[in-house]
Amino acid sequence: MLFYTTDHLGRPVAEKKNLSRIFRLKEAVQKANPGICTDRSDIWTSYHKIPDNRKKSPHIRIAEALREVLMYKKIHIYPDELIVGNYSSKRVGGSIFPELHGVPVLLDIFKFSKRKVNPLQVSGKETWKLLKIIPFWSFRFLALKAYRSPFQLIRLLIHQLKGHFYIINESGGISHIAPDYAKLITVGTDGIVAEATRFQEKSGKDTEKWYFYEAVKIIANALAKFGDRYADLAQKMAESESDSNRKQELLEIAQICRNIPRKGASSFQEAVQSLFFAQIAINLESLDNSVCPGRMDQYLYPFYLKDIQHHKLTRDKAKEILSAFSIKTSEIIPVFSEYLTKIHGGMFNGQVVTVGGLQPDGTDGTNDLTYIFLEIMDELRMRQPNYHARISNHSPQKYMDQINQMLSGGSNSPALYNDTVIVDTMVQHGYSIEDARDYTGVGCVEPVAQGKSFSSTDAALVNVPLILELALNQGKRFGSWFRSGAKSMPVEKMQSMDDMKTAFEVQLADQLSRLMKDLQAIEIANRKYHPTPLSSCLLDGCLESGTCSTAGGARYNFSGIQCVAPADTGDSLYAIEKSVFIDKKITLPALVEQLIQNLSDKQLRSYLKGIEKFGNDHSDADKWTVYVINKFTDELNRYQNTRGGRYVTGLYSVTLHEYYGRITGALPNGRKMGESFSSGISPSNGMDRLGPTALINSINRIDFTKTANGINFNLKFDSRTLRGSTGKLALKNLLSTYFRKGGMQAQVNVLDPAILLAAKENPDLYPNLLVRVSGYSAYFNDLSLEMKDEIIRRSSLTN
Amino acid sequence: MNKDEPVHFFNDNTVIFDIQRFSLHDGPGIRTTVFFKGCPLSCAWCQNPESQNVRPELIFYKESCIQCFDCRKHCPENAISDHSMLRFDPKRCTLCGQCVTQCLTNSLRMIGKKWSAADLLGEIYKDIDFFIDSGGGITLSGGEPLLQANFLFQWLPMVKEKKIHTTLETCGLANWMQIEKLLPWIDIVFYDLKHMNDSIHKKFTGCGNAGILENFSRLSRSKSGLQARMPVIPGINNSVENIQATANFLKSNHHFSIHLLPYHNLGEAKLKRMYSQQHPMNIAPQNSEQLKQTQELFEKEKIHAVLYD
Numbered sequence A: 001m002l003f004y005t006t007d008h009l010g011r012p013v014a015e016k017k018n019l020s021r022i023f024r025l026k027e028a029v030q031k032a033n034p035g036i037c038t039d040r041s042d043i044w045t046s047y048h049k050i051p052d053n054r055k056k057s058p059h060i061r062i063a064e065a066l067r068e069v070l071m072y073k074k075i076h077i078y079p080d081e082l083i084v085g086n087y088s089s090k091r092v093g094g095s096i097f098p099e100l101h102g103v104p105v106l107l108d109i110f111k112f113s114k115r116k117v118n119p120l121q122v123s124g125k126e127t128w129k130l131l132k133i134i135p136f137w138s139f140r141f142l143a144l145k146a147y148r149s150p151f152q153l154i155r156l157l158i159h160q161l162k163g164h165f166y167i168i169n170e171s172g173g174i175s176h177i178a179p180d181y182a183k184l185i186t187v188g189t190d191g192i193v194a195e196a197t198r199f200q201e202k203s204g205k206d207t208e209k210w211y212f213y214e215a216v217k218i219i220a221n222a223l224a225k226f227g228d229r230y231a232d233l234a235q236k237m238a239e240s241e242s243d244s245n246r247k248q249e250l251l252e253i254a255q256i257c258r259n260i261p262r263k264g265a266s267s268f269q270e271a272v273q274s275l276f277f278a279q280i281a282i283n284l285e286s287l288d289n290s291v292c293p294g295r296m297d298q299y300l301y302p303f304y305l306k307d308i309q310h311h312k313l314t315r316d317k318a319k320e321i322l323s324a325f326s327i328k329t330s331e332i333i334p335v336f337s338e339y340l341t342k343i344h345g346g347m348f349n350g351q352v353v354t355v356g357g358l359q360p361d362g363t364d365g366t367n368d369l370t371y372i373f374l375e376i377m378d379e380l381r382m383r384q385p386n387y388h389a390r391i392s393n394h395s396p397q398k399y400m401d402q403i404n405q406m407l408s409g410g411s412n413s414p415a416l417y418n419d420t421v422i423v424d425t426m427v428q429h430g431y432s433i434e435d436a437r438d439y440t441g442v443g444c445v446e447p448v449a450q451g452k453s454f455s456s457t458d459a460a461l462v463n464v465p466l467i468l469e470l471a472l473n474q475g476k477r478f479g480s481w482f483r484s485g486a487k488s489m490p491v492e493k494m495q496s497m498d499d500m501k502t503a504f505e506v507q508l509a510d511q512l513s514r515l516m517k518d519l520q521a522i523e524i525a526n527r528k529y530h531p532t533p534l535s536s537c538l539l540d541g542c543l544e545s546g547t548c549s550t551a552g553g554a555r556y557n558f559s560g561i562q563c564v565a566p567a568d569t570g571d572s573l574y575a576i577e578k579s580v581f582i583d584k585k586i587t588l589p590a591l592v593e594q595l596i597q598n599l600s601d602k603q604l605r606s607y608l609k610g611i612e613k614f615g616n617d618h619s620d621a622d623k624w625t626v627y628v629i630n631k632f633t634d635e636l637n638r639y640q641n642t643r644g645g646r647y648v649t650g651l652y653s654v655t656l657h658e659y660y661g662r663i664t665g666a667l668p669n670g671r672k673m674g675e676s677f678s679s680g681i682s683p684s685n686g687m688d689r690l691g692p693t694a695l696i697n698s699i700n701r702i703d704f705t706k707t708a709n710g711i712n713f714n715l716k717f718d719s720r721t722l723r724g725s726t727g728k729l730a731l732k733n734l735l736s737t738y739f740r741k742g743g744m745q746a747q748v749n750v751l752d753p754a755i756l757l758a759a760k761e762n763p764d765l766y767p768n769l770l771v772r773v774s775g776y777s778a779y780f781n782d783l784s785l786e787m788k789d790e791i792i793r794r795s796s797l798t799n
Numbered sequence B: 001m002n003k004d005e006p007v008h009f010f011n012d013n014t015v016i017f018d019i020q021r022f023s024l025h026d027g028p029g030i031r032t033t034v035f036f037k038g039c040p041l042s043c044a045w046c047q048n049p050e051s052q053n054v055r056p057e058l059i060f061y062k063e064s065c066i067q068c069f070d071c072r073k074h075c076p077e078n079a080i081s082d083h084s085m086l087r088f089d090p091k092r093c094t095l096c097g098q099c100v101t102q103c104l105t106n107s108l109r110m111i112g113k114k115w116s117a118a119d120l121l122g123e124i125y126k127d128i129d130f131f132i133d134s135g136g137g138i139t140l141s142g143g144e145p146l147l148q149a150n151f152l153f154q155w156l157p158m159v160k161e162k163k164i165h166t167t168l169e170t171c172g173l174a175n176w177m178q179i180e181k182l183l184p185w186i187d188i189v190f191y192d193l194k195h196m197n198d199s200i201h202k203k204f205t206g207c208g209n210a211g212i213l214e215n216f217s218r219l220s221r222s223k224s225g226l227q228a229r230m231p232v233i234p235g236i237n238n239s240v241e242n243i244q245a246t247a248n249f250l251k252s253n254h255h256f257s258i259h260l261l262p263y264h265n266l267g268e269a270k271l272k273r274m275y276s277q278q279h280p281m282n283i284a285p286q287n288s289e290q291l292k293q294t295q296e297l298f299e300k301e302k303i304h305a306v307l308y309d
C-alpha cells in the first residue's frame, strides 16, 4: 500500500514505503481538529481552591500543582507511536492557564468553535467546566496581582485588551527557553534531585532557597512518575495487543518509560523520549509558548553514535524516531482569545529545533543527525517545530548544498542563522564565547544560549509609527484632546529635521519609560506568584544560586523588546525631510493636516509614495530606518530588567504589524490609516522595487550586533527564479554575500501560485510583485492578462 | 531630451532604458544588465520594442488609466488625446515629461533616461559584493550597445579598472573597427544569429545579414569568449533548412555551440502601449516540445544547443 502526502503546494506526492508509519502519524495529526483541553485548568483550579495550598510558598505551590497535573491528566498512546506522551487530552489541543492570561481568554469561551480564524473544538461539557472556574480566577490572575494601583490596573486592562502603543506578552507568562536537555538525558531526574538535595542541605530550612530546592525535588520526582504512568499504560496495552510486532513495540516503550526520565538515557530512543516528557511538562508549567528543544543534533549525537557503534540502531531507525518526535511537536497549539489570534495568527507555538553551526570550542558541529533533521524537515513540512539552521564559515559544502536544494525547491524550512554575526553580537552583550557558540533560536528568531539563558525574548512589542504620530502632534494622537505621550515641540515651530528628531526622541523615551513601569510590575508578579521550578532546574545557574529563573537565577537574563515597523517609521521621517525641508513642496503643519485628513489629497499622496523608500539601496532613505532602530536600542539600554539583565531590541513582529497598522493613522510615507505595516525589517509594503541584491544592501546598513533579540528577514522569490541549476546557484551566492556582509538571519519564501492568483484578482494587494518572465523579471501588474495567466500556469509546474 | 534635438553619440553620457539587478541568465553569476536604448535593426518579433528608438519615449499603460485627465491639465503642448489605446498624440508630444509626474496611476511613463559615465559606474558598482561572490558582473544589452560605442570607449575601461566581468549582447551590426577597439574590455560576447537567408533577414529585421555574418567570422578568429545565440521564432527561423544553414555557418567558423532563446509575446503587449510603426506578429509562443525539436536538429548537425528557460 502506498501512502500519500502533499507537498507545499498541496499536490499529492507518493512517499517511500518504509516511512509509511511516519506518514500515518503525520496524517492523524494533520486531520485532527484542534481542540481545547480542560485537564490542566481543572486540576490547577482544584489544587488552588484548597486554602491551605494557597498559603504555601509559591515555589512549592507551583511544583505541587504541576505534579497534580502530571499525575491526573488523561494520557494516551496512539496507534503506531514510537515516541509517546500527550500534551493535552486531544490529539491536537491546547490548554488554558487561568492563573496567567486565562481570564481574558476564558471570556471568549462561546466563540472558540465558531470563530473564523483558528477555530477550536470544545464540547458542551468542557465549556461548562471552563465557565465554572471563571469566578475563582477573576480576582487571582497574574496581571491583576501585578498592579496594586487602580490607575495602573485600568491602564493595563485597556492596553492589554486594546493595545495601541505596546503589548506586554509577559503578562501571560514567560517561557521562551531552551532547557538543558543534555543534562536531563545524562543524569535523569534522579540526578537533578540528588543535586538539589546537596544544595538544600547547605541552606537553612524554611528559607526561600530551601523552598526552591524542595520545589525542584517535588517536580523532578513528579516528572519521573509521569514516565511511569506511560510505562504502565504501554504494559497494559501490550497485554491486549493482538499484533505481535506492535505488542513487542509497546513492551519496549514500557521498558523505556520505566527507565527514563528517572535515570540517564541508555539509548538514543530513551534520550528522545526523556526530553519529550520534559517538553510536555514545561509547556504545562507556565506559558505553553516557545519551549525549545534547541540543538538536538548536538546533544543527541553521543547517544546516536554509541548506539550505531554497538549496532543497536540504524540510521533509518534514528530518522524514524526523530520524525515521530517532530510530528509530536505539532500536537500542541496555543489557546488564544479572538483578540490575541489577531495578534499572533497561525497557531504558532515556537518550539525551535536548531541544526548545524559551531560547537562551543569553535569547530564545526555538523554531524549525521544534522543531515537526518534536514531530510525530516523537507519531507514532513509541518507547522512545528520551527526549524532553524546555523551557518558558519566552517559549515561543510554538503550541508550548504542540501539546504540550498531544499530552499530553492520551495521548502520554507529551515530559517538560516549567521553564526559569525550572532556569536559576535552575543559576546558583545556579555555572553562567554563558548556559551555564545552554543546558541539556539527560541520563539521566532531570538538567539539564546542553550540551557543557560532565561530571556523573556517576547516580553513586549512596541508600535513605533504611533510614536511618530505623537511627535507630530505634541504628544496627542491625531484628533484626540487627551495627551497620551509627553509634551514636545509643536510642528509649527519646527525649523529643521533636528527639531523633528528631538520630538521623536522625546516621545520614544516617554513611551518606553511607561512600558518599563508596566513591564517591570509584571516581571515582579511572575517572580512572586508564578515561579517555575521545573524550567529552572534545567537552566544553568539556578540550582547553584538557589534562585528561580523568574528571579534571575539563570546564567544569562535578557528581555526582548520588539521594535515594530521601523521601515514605515524611517520612510516617514525621510518623506518629511524630503518634502518639507529639501523639496519644500509642503509645510510641516500642512502635511500634518493632510495626515489628519487621511491623505485625502491624491496628488500629495502619490508624491509621498514616490519618495525613495527603505529597501532600494538608497542611502539617504535607508539611513532613517537605521536611525529609528539605533535610537530605539539606545533608549532600551538605559534600563535593566528586574532579573538583572538587559533589554534588547528585536526586529520581528509576528503578525502584530498588521494589527498595529489597523489602529494607526496615516503616515508621511503615503500609507493611509488602517493599512498594514511591514513585517519585521521588510521594506514597507511592496516598496522594494529593485530586487534582492538592492534589498540586501539596504538591510545590511543596519548594525545587527545592536539587535541582540534577533531579526526576521524574508526573502521572497517566485518559483521560476529559483528553478534549475542557475536559480539554485544564484540563491546560494545571494545568501553568502548577505551573510558575509553582516546579515543576521534570513528566511526564503517561494511564492506559490495562490499569491499570483490573488495578485491577478486584486492588483492593489501586491503592487510590486516581481516575477520572472523569461530570463528577466517584470512587475506582475505590468503584464497583460494573458501573460499573467501564462506566468501563473508556469509557476504551478515543477522543474 | 527634446525629440527634435539631434541625437549625438555622446562621449560621456548615454541613454539607458532599464537597469536590471539580479539578472541570472545573461552570463555567469549574479549580474546587473544595462539596457541601452537604440537599435539599428527593427525585428518584427522584438521583445523590447521600447528599446529600438535611441531617444526617450513616452509609453501608456491603458490597463491602469482611470481617465481622470489630470495629465491633460499639465500638458503644455495640448498633446493628451482621448484615444483609449494611446493617451498622447505622438505628433504633438515634445517628451517634456510633465504628464508623467502628474499621472497618479503611473499609466504614463517615460522610457529612457540620460546617464553620465560616472553615475552609471556608481550604479552598477552597488552590487560589487554580489559580483565577487558569484563570479558575476555586468551585461550590456539593449537595444544595441554598440550603437553607443563612443560612450563605451570611455566607460568600459572604468568598469574594467574595478575588475568587473563584462558581457556584451549584440546583434552584430556595427562597424568592425569599433568592435575591435572594444574587445579588450569585454569578456564574453553573446552574438545573435537571426536568419541565414539575406532577404528573409531583411524582411523581418529591416537589414540584410551580410555585415552581421562577416563580423561574426572576424570575431570568431579573434575572440575566445564568443557565443552564438538564436532567438527561435516559430515559422520564421526554425525550419530544418535554416537550422542546417546556421549549423554549417557555425562550423565553417569553428564554432560548435548555440544558445536558443525561446520566443514569447511579451513584446507585443508592450507594443500596444507605445507609438510604433510595428505591428504585432500574433505568433503563439512555442511549447517545449517544439523547442526540443529545434534543439535536436542542431544536435544532429553536431552543434551543441542550449535551451534557455
Ligand code: SF4
Pocket (backbone or CB within 6 Å): B064, B065, B066, B067, B068, B069, B070, B071, B072, B087, B102, B103, B104, B105, B106, B107, B108
Ligand atoms: S493622468 Fe493618468 S490615469 Fe489620468 S487620464 Fe492621464 S494617463 Fe490616465
Ligand code: SF4
Pocket (backbone or CB within 6 Å): B058, B074, B075, B076, B077, B078, B079, B080, B088, B089, B092, B093, B094, B095, B096, B097, B098, B099, B100
Ligand atoms: S510628455 Fe506629456 S505633457 Fe509633455 S508634451 Fe508629451 S504628452 Fe504633453
